[in-house]
Amino acid sequence: MTVLDVRDVTKVYGQGGTAVHALRGVSLAVERGDYLAIMGASGSGKSTLMNILGCLDVPTGGQYLLDGTDVGTLDDRRLAILRNRRIGFVFQSFNLIPRMSALANVELPLAYGGVKAADRRQRALAALDQVGLADRVDHEPNELSGGQQQRVAVARALVTAPALLLADEPTGNLDTRSTTDVLHVLDRLSASGRTIVLITHEDDVARHAKRVIRLVDGRIVEDRRTAPVDGPPPGLVGLR
Ligand code: ADP
Ligand code: MG
Numbered sequence: 001m002t003v004l005d006v007r008d009v010t011k012v013y014g015q016g017g018t019a020v021h022a023l024r025g026v027s028l029a030v031e032r033g034d035y036l037a038i039m040g041a042s043g044s045g046k047s048t049l050m051n052i053l054g055c056l057d058v059p060t061g062g063q064y065l066l067d068g069t070d071v072g073t074l075d076d077r078r079l080a081i082l083r084n085r086r087i088g089f090v091f092q093s094f095n096l097i098p099r100m101s102a103l104a105n106v107e108l109p110l111a112y113g114g115v116k117a118a119d120r121r122q123r124a125l126a127a128l129d130q131v132g133l134a135d136r137v138d139h140e141p142n143e144l145s146g147g148q149q150q151r152v153a154v155a156r157a158l159v160t161a162p163a164l165l166l167a168d169e170p171t172g173n174l175d176t177r178s179t180t181d182v183l184h185v186l187d188r189l190s191a192s193g194r195t196i197v198l199i200t201h202e203d204d205v206a207r208h209a210k211r212v213i214r215l216v217d218g219r220i221v222e223d224r225r226t227a228p229v230d231g232p233p234p235g236l237v238g239l240r
Helices: 046-053 076-086 102-112 117-130 146-158 176-191
Strands: 002-013 020-031 035-040 061-066 087-091 164-168 196-199 211-216 219-225
Touching: 002 046, 020 046, 020 061, 020 219, 035 046, 046 061, 046 164, 046 196, 076 087, 087 146, 102 117, 102 146, 117 146, 146 164, 146 176, 164 176, 176 196
Parallel strands: 035 196, 035 211, 087 164, 164 196
Antiparallel strands: 002 020, 002 061, 211 219
8 A cells, every 4th residue: 555656746946047946856655664764965855855745845746645645636724634634743853842741742733633631641641652751741841851852752743643654854963872762763663564754864864764765956866675565674673
């Protein structure tokens, strides 16, 4: 089953002589359960592609189907609903709300989704448990390490049970130890069947994925499978 189906997508910022061709015809199909790393130098189009995959922006040309829905046919309201229900985002800068507990931060997407308080709390606690933070649920972001904050952000991304987890340089602001912790969480989520797209410019991070694509100047120049879609991710092989 194909979760992401990107067909000859282009993205142009601006017009005329100052136009920037950020994506120059990208085609990509991602199966359910895959763990994809998108690599490329700064300016190669990684974030532009992530914004399109996450329905935060629309392509200039081409087509994008998410879970079989042609995103180009949706108005802003439907796009927002699709984004809230089907996609969990993790950003380099965590984007947690200050002075709100880890639990309240993780409950937030459920509150927008209209889930009742008791149910919200239970699901948020389960998500925090999944990322190994059951003992930190009442801590506020400034009382947590960078790695713990990013794990809260991963729990927040997961709590809606999205079809896709999209992470843009999730370890970009973390030290080695915290990077290991966050990648281990992603590896375990992958092993449990989640579809993950990870954007990174670091080989050590990309090594955790089952498939690696490389962008140069808005084009895919390499597409390499390193582990089967339905098997455990490379980081967990031999560990279980
Ligand atoms: P990466 O994430 O790989 O560093 P980006 O997708 O952010 O690359 O950027 C790709 C190209 O598009 C770059 O040349 C960048 O300067 C340009 N770009 C990105 N966002 C915008 C924007 N909002 N307006 C104009 N140009 C942009
Ligand atoms: Mg970027």
